Amino acid sequence: DQQVKQNSPSLSVQEGRISILNCDYTNSMFDYFLWYKKYPAEGPTFLISISSIKDKNEDGRFTVFLNKSAKHLSLHIVPSQPGDSAVYFCAASEGQGAQKLVFGQGTRLTINP
Amino acid sequence: GAGVSQTPSNKVTEKGKYVELRCDPISGHTALYWYRQSLGQGPEFLIYFQGTGAADDSGLPNDRFFAVRPEGSVSTLKIQRTERGDSAVYLCASSLLPDQPQHFGDGTRLSIL
Numbered sequence: 001d002q003q004v005k006q007n008s009p010s011l012s013v014q015e016g017r018i019s020i021l022n023c024d025y026t027n028s029m030f031d032y033f034l035w036y037k038k039y040p041a042e043g044p045t046f047l048i049s050i051s052s053i054k055d056k057n058e059d060g061r062f063t064v065f066l067n068k069s070a071k072h073l074s075l076h077i078v079p080s081q082p083g084d085s086a087v088y089f090c091a092a093s094e095g096q097g098a099q100k101l102v103f104g105q106g107t108r109l110t111i112n113p
Numbered sequence: 114g115a116g117v118s119q120t121p122s123n124k125v126t127e128k129g130k131y132v133e134l135r136c137d138p139i140s141g142h143t144a145l146y147w148y149r150q151s152l153g154q155g156p157e158f159l160i161y162f163q164g165t166g167a168a169d170d171s172g173l174p175n176d177r178f179f180a181v182r183p184e185g186s187v188s189t190l191k192i193q194r195t196e197r198g199d200s201a202v203y204l205c206a207s208s209l210l211p212d213q214p215q216h217f218g219d220g221t222r223l224s225i226l
Contacts, residue, residue: 004155034214043117043204043217044156089155099146099169099211103155 003027004092006104014112019077021107023090026071030092034101035064035075038087047088048075080111115139117218119205125224128197134190134221138207145188146215147180148204156204156217162188163211195225 005024013019021035031052036044050057050064050073057064063076077084090104118137126132138145144163148156158172162182170180177195182188192199202222206215 006155036217041219043206043219046214046216049214091155099144099161099163100158100172101146101148101156101215102158103148105153105155 002105003030004090004102004104006088006090006107008107009105010108010110012110012112013080015082016079019075019080019084019109019111021075021077021088021090021109023073023075023104024071025073025092027092027094027102028071029094030102032093032095033064033066033073034091034093035062036089036091036103037084038089038106044089077109080109082111082113085109085111117205117207117216119203119218119221121221122219123222123224125226126195127226128195130195132192132195132223134192134203134205134223136188136190136205136207136218138186138188138205139209139216142207142209142216143185144208144211144213144215145182146206146208147188147190148206148217150202150204150220152201159190192223197225199223200225 034049035047038044048062066073087106089106091101120135147159150156161169165185177193180190202220204220206217208215
């Protein structure tokens with residue numbers, strides 16, 4: 001039972017363009033969402049988060065959008081840079097103070113020069 | 114270093130053996146988490162410590178898995194009678210407080226032959 005799903009295993013984007021990574025969830029109790037970025041042989045690195053009381057959160061080139069009715073969130077990266085090439089994981093929890101993160105399978109983003 | 118440190122980085126052992134995986138969290142972080150990541154999947158929650166006590170061990174797959182954090186800092190994940198299906202990357206994370214983003218180490222790659 002995959003409660004957090006990232007249906008695109010991979011995505012290729014031209015440098016300078018927008019990258020859009022998508023994530024769907026099924027558990028209606030989830031109300032806090034995070035995106036992590038992972039390089040090979042390294043642990044995931046926290047990027048950005050959003051609480052269910054918001055529908056958008058922005059941090060520099062990274063913006064996360066949340067559509068609660070559709071149980072869908074997305075991460076926008078603009079402009080995309082070669083260093084953004086990595087695996088991106090969406091994660092969710094029941095409450096910001098909840099400790100158990102449920103992760104999606106990840107999307108491998110490749111930025112082409 | 115300033116980040117979460119996990120040792121060893123790689124561990125190869127035979128089926129049936131006992132293994133211990135160590136995690137040094139970021140100094141001052143009260144919350145510590147263990148996750149397991151299988152190939153092509155996102156991290157899967159195992160256990161969460163707040164201080165010395167295991168506040169949530171609902172993700173431990175069976176009683177062969179056990180974790181301790183006796184002084185509220187370093188944690189050890191212990192696996193008895195290892196099986197080939199235990200092969201995975203074991204990730205440790207810590208956070209300053211439970212409602213703060215989790216910071217991950219680079220993991221221990223465990224291979225059971």
